[in-house]
Amino acid sequence: MNNPASAFHFTEFPGFEIAQKLIESGIFYKNSPRYDLHKGRGKRLGCIFLNPSLRTRISTQIAAENLGMESIVLNMDKEAWALEMEDGTLMNGNTVEHIKDAGGVLGSYFDFLAIRSFPTLSDKEADMNDKVLNKFIAATGKPIISLESALRHPLQSLADQITIQQHLPQGRKPKVVLTWAPHIKSLPHAVANSFAEWTLGMKHDLTITHPEGYELDEKFTEGASIEYDQSKALEDADFVYVKNWSSFRNYGKTPPVRDNWMLKESSLSQAKNAKVMHCLPVRRNLVLSDEILDGPRSLVQEQAANRVFSAQAVLSHMLDLTTGQK
Ligand SMILES: NCCC[C@H](NC(=O)CCC(=O)O)C(=O)O
Numbered sequence: 045m046n047n048p049a050s051a052f053h054f055t056e057f058p059g060f061e062i063a064q065k066l067i068e069s070g071i072f073y074k075n076s077p078r079y080d081l082h083k084g085r086g087k088r089l090g091c092i093f094l095n096p097s098l099r100t101r102i103s104t105q106i107a108a109e110n111l112g113m114e115s116i117v118l119n120m121d122k123e124a125w126a127l128e129m130e131d132g133t134l135m136n137g138n139t140v141e142h143i144k145d146a147g148g149v150l151g152s153y154f155d156f157l158a159i160r161s162f163p164t165l166s167d168k169e170a171d172m173n174d175k176v177l178n179k180f181i182a183a184t185g186k187p188i189i190s191l192e193s194a195l196r197h198p199l200q201s202l203a204d205q206i207t208i209q210q211h212l213p214q215g216r217k218p219k220v221v222l223t224w225a226p227h228i229k230s231l232p233h234a235v236a237n238s239f240a241e242w243t244l245g246m247k248h249d250l251t252i253t254h255p256e257g258y259e260l261d262e263k264f265t266e267g268a269s270i271e272y273d274q275s276k277a278l279e280d281a282d283f284v285y286v287k288n289w290s291s292f293r294n295y296g297k298t299p300p301v302r303d304n305w306m307l308k309e310s311s312l313s314q315a316k317n318a319k320v321m322h323c324l325p326v327r328r329n330l331v332l333s334d335e336i337l338d339g340p341r342s343l344v345q346e347q348a349a350n351r352v353f354s355a356q357a358v359l360s361h362m363l364d365l366t367t368g369q370k
């Protein structure tokens with residue numbers, strides 16, 4: 045590739061040093077959002093959504109604007125032609141355009157591309173290989189930012205780490221807990237995987253608690269303590285990250301859970317100072333109680349606000365790589 049930045053994609057934890065730099069850069073932009081107003085002038089970002097979004101869509105566009113970049117959103121699932129992902133198929137069915145063709149075109153229109161592609165939750169192998177994300181990477185030939193793929197949600201995780209960094213307890217390591225929460229649907233693993241990957245990658249202590257049968261892929265949780273008793277896991281927690289996910293082992297299924305795992309104020313009687321986090325959207329009083337979401341423990345609005353600066357730090361880093369500044 046002629047473009048030196050094509051080697052850089054932001055799709056996973058980038059390693060401790062770069063992550064540290066991105067967290068610092070995010071905090072810098074939070075204090076001075078328009079400091080680099082001309083840095084991305086003349087560059088264009090394409091944001092391609094195969095699934096719904098509120099925060100990711102808007103925060104990424106604001107981040108681009110803060111850097112003087114143009115951004116264009118395509119809700120590909122609703123507004124573009126139905127995409128064929130398989131190679132060598134006879135396209136005489138519902139799909140209209142092959143990813144190879146659409147990806148090539150998008151690559152010619154944009155300097156950077158960002159893509160949201162949720163998992164199927166039925167084809168484990170395709171999801172574990174992040175098939176759609178990787179097809180886009182191959183077809184566009186441009187630097188790609190994941191806006192949440194089958195496996196990970198790195199812009200969310202960076203925003204979460206910025207949030208944690210700004211609420212660290214004085215003089216000691218924080219205890220971070222990731223807890224499973226109830227839901228009525230089968231949900232992806234990406235947010236939980238990524239939160240574990242980044243929290244462990246930033247060398248924080250992480251305890252993960254969930255009902256039996258809801259173990260995450262060990263690839264993401266190696267190094268964390270797994271505790272099946274939620275109240276024990278929550279003891280002395282500084283940060284409690286709440287998220288539902290479906291079973292990984294019994295892929296995409298939602299085996300029945302007897303106890304009520306929804307976090308309430310009374311769940312935190314042994315964690316007086318715990319801050320509570322969730323990526324949003326959240327179904328109130330199913331996943332998390334009103335009393336927590338509306339109370340002083342909640343960091344959810346701050347996490348969402350930090351999405352702008354997480355995306356801005358990443359775009360700025362990619363611009364540096366493109367122009368060979370750093
Ligand atoms: N981008 C943030 C989370 C996206 C997705 N949530 C959802 O699909 C919620 C759907 C619902 O509540 O019906 C997830 O869990 O990965």
Ligand SMILES: NC(=O)OP(=O)(O)O
Pocket residue numbers: 096097098099100101192200323324325
């Ligand atoms: N947290 C998050 O990614 O939100 P959206 O799905 O609304 O983008």
